[in-house]
Amino acid sequence: MDSIRSSLDQYMKDSNWRRRYEKLREEVMAYPKIQSFLQQHEEIDRSMVENNMMKLFEYKREREHCDACPGLENCPNMMQGYQPELYSETGQLTVRYHPCQLKQQADEKKRQQSLIKSMYIPKEILEASFDDIDQDHASRLSASNACLKFAFEAAPGEDAAGLYLHGKFGVGKTFMIGAIANELMARDISSMIVYAPDFFREMKQALSDGTVQQKMDEVKNAEVLMLDDIGAETTSAWIRDDVLGVILHYRLMEKLPTIYTSNYDYDELENHLAYSQKGGIEELKAKRIMERIRHMTTPVFVDGKNRREM
Structure with a gap:
């Protein structure tokens, strides 16, 4: 256990990793949709943001796919046709997914054809x-x-x-x-x-x-x-x-x-x-x-x- 802890501490101190993390953090915090979300939720403080940075990164990555939507068949999101949405609840940030408009239209067409x-x-x-x-x-x-x-x-x-x-x-x-x-x-x-x-x-x-x-x-x-x-x-x-x-x-x-x-x-x-x-x-x-x-x-x-x- 001590050797694992030691390895993690050493990894965190690695300057290259730290630079990559800071660059990623800057990109996440500069994303307009995240900025807008944080402005609308004043209860979210700095520590809450830092503790949920990976959730924010997940949201940014998936939402950017939607911003440059290549069509439903070529959707690169983890769940094809599903769009991410940020939520704040009990001191945590959560990413939920719901069908995008193209997915809803495709599902409705399939239902009607049935x-x-x-x-x-x-x-x-x-x-x-x-x-x-x-x-x-x-x-x-x-x-x-x-x-x-x-x-x-x-x-x-x-x-x-x-x-x-x-x-x-x-x-x-x-x-x-x-x-x-x-x-x-x-x-x-x-x-x-x-x-x-x-x-x-x-x-x-x-x-x-x-x-x-x-x-x-x-x-x-x-x-x-x-x-x-x-x-x-x-x-x-x-x-x-x-x-x-x-x-x-x-x-x-x-x-x-x-x-x-x-x-x-x-x-x-x-x-x-x-x-x-x-x-x-x-x-x-x-x-x-x-x-x-x-x-x-x-x-x-x-x-x-x-x-x-x-």
């Missing part, structure tokens, strides 16, 4: 905006207005009213529901966009691993559900009655809005649902499904040029 879930939907659809929808056709303008109105007025849990967007291939129906999802996100309303053919195909596969109920629960409980390209799937009685029918009944009872896109209008979709893989025709069961869809949606026709050929 409100939009998707299954089998291209990334560009998830980034869609009403500002990017071409208004080159009266039908597209009318449909865009109807979608924007829904996004502003949707009230999951209070009103199950949704939309049924129908029209030929490539006119922008899927892009519009992506724009709806982003407007809903701004209102803190979560949504799920599901490409119906792939979802129904996955449900058939789920029979073998016992995850049917889990997958159905995730979809049927979405605040706003968007079934994209319904009618493009191969129909089976089980998918129609025990998957789609159950989902729609639950959402009607819970007053959760559902939006559909399809190449079929109501009547054409009903005919499609009446035919099963085995070649049978079940008009009554198809009509029962369509009664729920008609009751819960407003038809919106979308026309115009095929955007995928431009």
Whole structure:
């Protein structure tokens, strides 16, 4: 112990170390933000400053990084995205950290993006905006207005009213529901966009691993559900009655809005649902499904040029 104490005393007496320390101390005390802090806290005396010099140095080093902020991804602070702040309490100086504005913005964006879930939907659809929808056709303008109105007025849990967007291939129906999802996100309303053919195909596969109920629960409980390209799937009685029918009944009872896109209008979709893989025709069961869809949606026709050929 004596040898350690002796070494420390000798180190403190070292002139080079002392010069470096004094230079560091001068820089710390000259830092404008520290000067301002000390002026605002007259209770902090000289001994308190000297005893907490390393805390002040830590604050200066981290705060200077913020002064010359290189962006959140390149933040060199000990805790990336966190800004230091000086506090005085019970005779001690303390450095606390809180998220900087860039960190808060990034966290909020991440939180908002988590409100939009998707299954089998291209990334560009998830980034869609009403500002990017071409208004080159009266039908597209009318449909865009109807979608924007829904996004502003949707009230999951209070009103199950949704939309049924129908029209030929490539006119922008899927892009519009992506724009709806982003407007809903701004209102803190979560949504799920599901490409119906792939979802129904996955449900058939789920029979073998016992995850049917889990997958159905995730979809049927979405605040706003968007079934994209319904009618493009191969129909089976089980998918129609025990998957789609159950989902729609639950959402009607819970007053959760559902939006559909399809190449079929109501009547054409009903005919499609009446035919099963085995070649049978079940008009009554198809009509029962369509009664729920008609009751819960407003038809919106979308026309115009095929955007995928431009």
